[in-house]
Amino acid sequence: MILAIVVIVILAIGVGAAVVLLRPAATPTITLWYNSTGHYGDTEPAVAQLVKAQIEATGKVTVNLQSEDWASYRADLAKGNLPMFLLGWYPDYFDTDDYISPFYSTSGAQSQGSFYSNATVDKWVTNESTTVDTTIRNSYFQKLQNQSATDVPYIPLWMTNAHVVYDSDISGVFLHPVVFKYFIMNKPGFDHITVGTTDSPTSFDPALAYDYFSGEIINQVFDTLLVYSPTNGTLLPGLVTQVPSVTNGGIGTDANGNQTYTFDLRPGLKFTDGSSLNATTVKNAIQRVIRLNLAGSAEFLLEQVAQLGRTPTIDTPNCPGPCTRIVFHLNQPVGLFNEIMSFSVAAPVPWWYNQTGAQQDLVNNVVKVTGEGPYQLTSLTPNQQYVLTKNSGYYNPGLYASFGIPTIPILNKIIINRYSDSSSLKLAIQTHQINMAYRTLNPTDLSSLQGSAASLNLRVDIGTSPQIRFLVFNVKTVPFNDPNVRRAIAYAVDRNSIVTNVFHGFAVTLYSMVPPGFFGPDYSKPVFQTIYGSLPDIAKATSLLSNAKLAIGFYLFQANEIERPWT
Amino acid sequence: MPKQGSLLAYTVSRLILALPTLLILLTVLFLVLRILPGDPVSALEAGRHRSIRDIAADKARLGLDQPWWIQYPVYLGQVFSGNFGVSLGSLYLGQPVLGVIAQKLPATIELAIGGMIVATIMGVGTGVLGGANRDKLPDVIVRLYGGIIWVIPVFWLGLMLQLVFAVGLHWFPPNLRYAADPVIYAPPTHITGLYTLDSLLEGSLDKFAISIDHLFLPSLTLGLVVSGFFTRTVRANLLRTINSDYVEAARARGVPERFIVLRYAFRNALIPIVTILGLQFAILFAGAVLTEKTFSWDGMGTLLLNSIDSRDYAMIQGTVVVYAFIIVIISVIIDVINGLIDPRVRY
Numbered sequence: 001m002i003l004a005i006v007v008i009v010i011l012a013i014g015v016g017a018a019v020v021l022l023r024p025a026a027t028p029t030i031t032l033w034y035n036s037t038g039h040y041g042d043t044e045p046a047v048a049q050l051v052k053a054q055i056e057a058t059g060k061v062t063v064n065l066q067s068e069d070w071a072s073y074r075a076d077l078a079k080g081n082l083p084m085f086l087l088g089w090y091p092d093y094f095d096t097d098d099y100i101s102p103f104y105s106t107s108g109a110q111s112q113g114s115f116y117s118n119a120t121v122d123k124w125v126t127n128e129s130t131t132v133d134t135t136i137r138n139s140y141f142q143k144l145q146n147q148s149a150t151d152v153p154y155i156p157l158w159m160t161n162a163h164v165v166y167d168s169d170i171s172g173v174f175l176h177p178v179v180f181k182y183f184i185m186n187k188p189g190f191d192h193i194t195v196g197t198t199d200s201p202t203s204f205d206p207a208l209a210y211d212y213f214s215g216e217i218i219n220q221v222f223d224t225l226l227v228y229s230p231t232n233g234t235l236l237p238g239l240v241t242q243v244p245s246v247t248n249g250g251i252g253t254d255a256n257g258n259q260t261y262t263f264d265l266r267p268g269l270k271f272t273d274g275s276s277l278n279a280t281t282v283k284n285a286i287q288r289v290i291r292l293n294l295a296g297s298a299e300f301l302l303e304q305v306a307q308l309g310r311t312p313t314i315d316t317p318n319c320p321g322p323c324t325r326i327v328f329h330l331n332q333p334v335g336l337f338n339e340i341m342s343f344s345v346a347a348p349v350p351w352w353y354n355q356t357g358a359q360q361d362l363v364n365n366v367v368k369v370t371g372e373g374p375y376q377l378t379s380l381t382p383n384q385q386y387v388l389t390k391n392s393g394y395y396n397p398g399l400y401a402s403f404g405i406p407t408i409p410i411l412n413k414i415i416i417n418r419y420s421d422s423s424s425l426k427l428a429i430q431t432h433q434i435n436m437a438y439r440t441l442n443p444t445d446l447s448s449l450q451g452s453a454a455s456l457n458l459r460v461d462i463g464t465s466p467q468i469r470f471l472v473f474n475v476k477t478v479p480f481n482d483p484n485v486r487r488a489i490a491y492a493v494d495r496n497s498i499v500t501n502v503f504h505g506f507a508v509t510l511y512s513m514v515p516p517g518f519f520g521p522d523y524s525k526p527v528f529q530t531i532y533g534s535l536p537d538i539a540k541a542t543s544l545l546s547n548a549k550l551a552i553g554f555y556l557f558q559a560n561e562i563e564r565p566w567t
Numbered sequence: 568m569p570k571q572g573s574l575l576a577y578t579v580s581r582l583i584l585a586l587p588t589l590l591i592l593l594t595v596l597f598l599v600l601r602i603l604p605g606d607p608v609s610a611l612e613a614g615r616h617r618s619i620r621d622i623a624a625d626k627a628r629l630g631l632d633q634p635w636w637i638q639y640p641v642y643l644g645q646v647f648s649g650n651f652g653v654s655l656g657s658l659y660l661g662q663p664v665l666g667v668i669a670q671k672l673p674a675t676i677e678l679a680i681g682g683m684i685v686a687t688i689m690g691v692g693t694g695v696l697g698g699a700n701r702d703k704l705p706d707v708i709v710r711l712y713g714g715i716i717w718v719i720p721v722f723w724l725g726l727m728l729q730l731v732f733a734v735g736l737h738w739f740p741p742n743l744r745y746a747a748d749p750v751i752y753a754p755p756t757h758i759t760g761l762y763t764l765d766s767l768l769e770g771s772l773d774k775f776a777i778s779i780d781h782l783f784l785p786s787l788t789l790g791l792v793v794s795g796f797f798t799r800t801v802r803a804n805l806l807r808t809i810n811s812d813y814v815e816a817a818r819a820r821g822v823p824e825r826f827i828v829l830r831y832a833f834r835n836a837l838i839p840i841v842t843i844l845g846l847q848f849a850i851l852f853a854g855a856v857l858t859e860k861t862f863s864w865d866g867m868g869t870l871l872l873n874s875i876d877s878r879d880y881a882m883i884q885g886t887v888v889v890y891a892f893i894i895v896i897i898s899v900i901i902d903v904i905n906g907l908i909d910p911r912v913r914y
Contacts, residue, residue, distance in 0.1 A: 037873075069877045072657045194747045194748045360661070417747045419863045420863045420869075424862075431740065
């Protein structure tokens with residue numbers, strides 16, 4: 001009798017457990033990732049919450065939110081560890097291609113963490129980037145945007161403005177579309193300024209860095225062959241004597257019929273540690289980036305977009321000797337080569353930089369970031385403070401003389417302090433603890449500072465910005481390897497709600513990865529608006545999710561950290 | 568051999584007893600961090616798309632693939648030899664965990680000491696005020712203060728103090744541990760890492776003033792929140808001693824009430840306060856995490872938050888173990904002070 005009771009109890013427990021653990025999960029779970037440490041300001045959690053609610057409105061899926069610090073986020077997305085995440089983009093160079101190649105070419109998409117790959121699209125990308133004919137380019141850009149809305153590896157969401165708040169007596173502050181230049185700023189009566197930011201870098205090695213704040217520091221410390229004018233996207237000679245063109249013979253053809261770009265370095269260039277910078281140094285630096293091909297880096301810009309290939313052909317015809325001439329032989333003609341040579345990934349680095357991996361910024365508490373730009377990075381306290389000190393041996397102080405800036409850098413030091421969030425940054429500028437707040441104040445704080453700027457002796461500059469924000473799917477992971485799941489989310493997202501509720505109007509909705517109205521010919525086409533509408537269509541999203549090949553998830557498996565209810 | 572009842576014998580016995588306490592604490596940490604369902608690597612990898620092979624490699628790297636009876640002695644050996652490994656996170660990748668903690672710890676110690684000073688002054692002051700004026704208006708106000716201040720979120724209080732004292736009155740800087748401008752205000756030379764102490768050791772009163780200036784608001788925030796518990800305890804103890812026989816006897820002999828309160832009742836009421844002081848340090852360190860975040864204070868709390876953000880398991884473990892060590896050491900110190908002021912506890 002007792003035995004029977006024991007058996008019955010055991011059976012009841014077993015059946016009960018099976019019923020509880022193996023019952024179909026209410027809804028499958030997906031994870032939405034966002035950065036938690038202020039790279040995009042502190043509006044990210046609110047955006048993530050809204051997107052989560054919009055997707056969950058379908059009733060077909062539960063969205064789990066996860067976040068991490070910026071450096072880990074960049075590393076994780078490049079490794080393919082993040083299935084769905086929020087990301088932003090600030091241009092590397094001033095051309096529509098910079099919103100296409102890095103996203104839709106196979107190699108570019110790896111850096112963005114989408115791992116999208118489509119041979120036809122790759123061909124279109126190559127075709128648009130190897131011609132300067134606007135009609136042909138327009139045709140390819142239209143095809144590419146249409147395909148982007150069909151395949152949906154990314155969902156464009158909104159565009160933000162750029163903003164900077166600073167003491168009203170600081171001059172030379174320009175919200176440059178590509179490079180923020182501290183070295184042209186001045187504050188009468190002061191030899192330095194203090195800047196606050198909520199951002200944090202990933203690395204100051206040009207071979208790895210591919211995010212805004214890292215690039216911002218690199219641009220003060222390293223010069224590239226060509227540099228941008230102080231206020232717009234016009235290219236000027238940087239380390240070289242002239243901008244290559246067909247007219248001046250800088251762009252030509254080699255004996256094999258390949259296009260060549262010839263650069264002549266200024267003589268006597270040196271890094272701040274005294275090591276020389278010649279044609280061989282430039283060649284080695286470019287080869288190093290391509291050889292290392294670090295995950296998440298902009299290597300693909302050199303290898304693919306600039307058509308240098310895996311084993312670039314770079315001549316240094318007068319080495320040994322003056323060793324100032326560099327000739328790049330391209331696999332195919334490229335209209336954007338000069339622009340790419342002005343991006344941080346092409347910045348020369350000294351010979352002693354790590355040749356087997358990324359150069360560490362700090363080694364035994366000694367800064368190991370060495371360039372030849374207007375400033376040196378002289379002190380670095382991770383996540384706390386970065387001190388830029390004037391490079392007294394800067395090779396080209398008269399670079400911007402023709403723009404009314406007789407000598408650069410003007411200030412002796414730029415001290416950048418990191419603050420934990422927007423409200424701390426606002427308090428710091430409000431109380432004049434710092435002279436400038438650059439990236440990123442949230443809309444409420446920005447609006448409040450705008451209102452009190454005059455009484456606080458501050459200036460608030462707000463400008464349209466080519467920065468775009470979007471959702472990325474790692475298309476190699478379940479369930480996002482199913483285009484219908486991605487399309488369903490494209491139907492579900494409500495851009496207007498994000499712009500209104502999170503950004504209080506300090507942003508505009510975006511319906512293509514190519515932002516409208518920034519570059520010469522406007523190739524932008526609001527393809528997501530055309531296909532998915534301006535407002536969310538939950539019925540269509542639900543229908544697509546219902547028809548997606550979803551296996552039944554079980555509670556037992558949902559307890560596992562590896563996402564698997566969709567397989 | 569020290570004589571029983573001597574302070575030395577008592578101190579030695581507390582130190583010996585601290586070892587099993589520490590061992591228990593470390594064991595609990597071990598259980599929480601490694602044994603409970605959902606090992607740390609899986610927890611840290613939650614939501615990521617990673618292959619089982621990669622996750623297994625991470626576990627192997629951290630020794631988490633071994634059975635607990637092998638992990639445990641290895642873990643204890645590492646802790647007691649001060650080897651916490653190297654950072655696995657993005658911010659301090661490859662740097663020795665203990666080295667990074669050594670850089671950040673002084674900031675938190677300075678904040679905790681500042682907070683404790685504020686808590687003691689406010690807690691004891693208001694507690695005595697309430698206890699000495701039972702059921703009168705000051706007592707009602709003190710009781711309200713003790714009840715409310717305890718439940719105010721530390722980040723909210725910090726923000727309010729920033730708005731009033733930094734933005735409104737411009738009396739104190741809103742955040743950071745030292746001036747944002749190291750060119751005009753060079754930080755003190757690193758000796759102990761405590762800016763206030765290093766300034767004095769350097770002989771610079773200006774730097775000391777700047778350090779105190781920056782320390783004031785975070786200390787006030789942390790101290791006020793913790794002071795609520797002190798207020799209530801001091802008040803209750805004072806009331807108990809005020810009603811005790813020896814105080815009644817003193818009153819009967821015509822000793823003035825003020826003298827009774829401060830000379831007899833207050834001193835005796837302080838004995839249990841010293842004990843809770845030790846316990847409050849633990850709460851203070853916990854509160855310091857949010858306070859550091861609010862004031863962009865680069866200490867252990869910020870380090871812990873950053874480590875969690877960057878999934879730096881080695882740093883998380885190192886930070887928590889160091890916290891545990893500190894709490895045990897403070898407990899021993901408090902026990903010894905107790906033995907000093909009340910010899911009865913030595914027996």
